[in-house]
Amino acid sequence: MQEAKRTTRTNGNAAARSLPKAPTGIGGLDEITGGGLPRGRASLVCGSAGCGKTLLAMEFLVRGALQHGEPGVFVAFEESAEELAQNVRSLGFDLDRLVEQKKLLVDHVRVERSEIEETGDYDLDGLFIRLGHAIDTIGAKRVVLDTIEALFSGLQNAAILRAELRRLFRWLKDKGVTAVITAERGEGSLTRQGLEEYVSDCVILLDHRVIDQVSTRRLRIVKYRGTTHGTNEYPFLIDEDGISVLPITSVGLLHTASSERIPSGIAGLDAMLGGEGYYRGSTILVTGTAGSGKSSTAAHFALAACQRGERCLYMAFEESPSQIMRNMRSLGLDLEPCVKKGLLRFHATRPTVYGLETHLARIHKLVREFEPKVLVFDPANSLGFRSTRADASAMLTRLIDFLKMHGITAMLTTMTSSESILESSDADISSLVDTWLLLRDIELSGERNRALYVLKSRGMAHSNQLREFRLTDHGIELSDVYLGAEGVLTGSARLAQEAREKASAVRRQQDIEGKQRELERKREALEARITALRKEFEAEAEEARRVIGEEETREEVTRQDRERMEASRRAGAGRNSGERPARPRKVQEVRR
């Protein structure tokens, strides 16, 4: 990794400082070699049968001729020109056309041992002359000798051959052509005939391994004199566009982090993620058990990207594109127009078709071709998540670094087993992803419901709440869950709880109304009593006034009586007897 970082840093001015290089035009190879093969020197490409030596050499010539204006000579020791043309036609190379345009010359050198008898001293001047003639005819700058070791099976005198090959490579150097020499891998050595002794500037080793019945091609730069280069093994692909090498270690943690936010496509989720959604260029992991809504979350994200007019690459490893589109239509997500507009591209393969490296190389190639802004892996288990292979997560790290370098926002879904949501390998993944959404099932009162929470999200204030996650016919909806004494309530338990709460509210309302009515009644009763009392009081007051009136009347009568008596007494002064009887009567009256 350190080595790779160094390479990346020197990439920019490598051409100026280190030895001149001839770009191969092969995707990825120029990146790991820091610009191509050593110009004017010979490079050795070795590997066992069928690992792609001839194709690499031919692509070097074809790209050189087409992209860099450097004609090339292909000296074929094993195949005829027609066979070669046929073999590389499937890679999109039209050799006949290049030959016609004098950009390429194929010379088939056939050395048949059964035809040849050796007597005495000889040299390989014939080969030199043929090669020299070919180079001069088209003004070649590049030469391929494929596979020069065939000479050893055609000619017997190895001592002469070795001396002549040494001379040949020096001669090529003097000619100033950039040469690629291919050789078969030998037992315990890079090449069967020890050619690495002669070609010492650059040695590339190709390998074709089969692990778990899945084949993987790898490339390694064994040595490259005078330049820094990636020393790791790089997976490579051979497909309809030729060879592409995945320059996985030529990235590092040098990417610039964007502060731009992009919505997740689910309003409720954006709200949970600080109200704005994910960071652009971040990596989002969605984990969950089977059927917890991972793909739907991914589809929302993809659709949102397309609606913003951004290209989205959807890597499907479980379902076919039409199946995904059909399923998402049931959620009200129509992905088909996006596909038609060319904004959404599906790439569906079974994970078992290729090895991990090949998958990564393919993704790498697709990303370079399609240049998406958003990438979805559904599910990413096949990409090394939870893989038993230790190198898998390292490989994935490199892929994620690569995506980050290009500012691509990636969403990976992974399936977890239901018993444990977090597994030990998740610790590794956690360091890779920026946002981690967890979808989980909640089983309560005989039904299964979905819930979502944000396990982590770097660099934003995200919600710590659990949300109920519902798949409706108009997409995913997030709603608050009920937290009661019984814990989190979802689904019909939530509905039941809602109903219960409504009922008790109604009851409370009724209670209040009843109380108010009672109060009213009491007030009415009170007021009635007050009226009654007042009436009683008034009756009593009336009585009292009547008594008082009678008393006053009697008092008046008495006073009048007395006045009359006094007046009568004063009138009959001699009649004392008349005065006396009146007094006792009054006393009597008072006593009563």
Add this chain to the structure above:
Amino acid sequence: MKNTEVGDGAEAIAAVDPEVWELRLYVAGQTPKSVTAFTNLKKICEEHLAGRYRIEVIDLLEHPQLAAGDQIVAIPTLVRKLPEPLRKIVGDLRNTERALVGLNLRPAS
């Protein structure tokens, strides 16, 4: 240097092979190896094919385009064009026995 020499006394071995032997010697300039090869070839032909052989010497330095036709890699190379089948003898023909075996003038021991 492209010269053709036709030997005399062709009738001597006509019973075995009536046709004229066509031999082509590829060289690259007047190197000692080339000269030795030519001398050795001439000697063999005179001894075994007197009068019914034709030697064509091709200098690839002058005619490099001719190397591909006969699949020449090593120098000097002697090609027996006729009689069929085509045979190639690589080297300066210093070992006469092997040269004769190569030319099929003597069965391999």
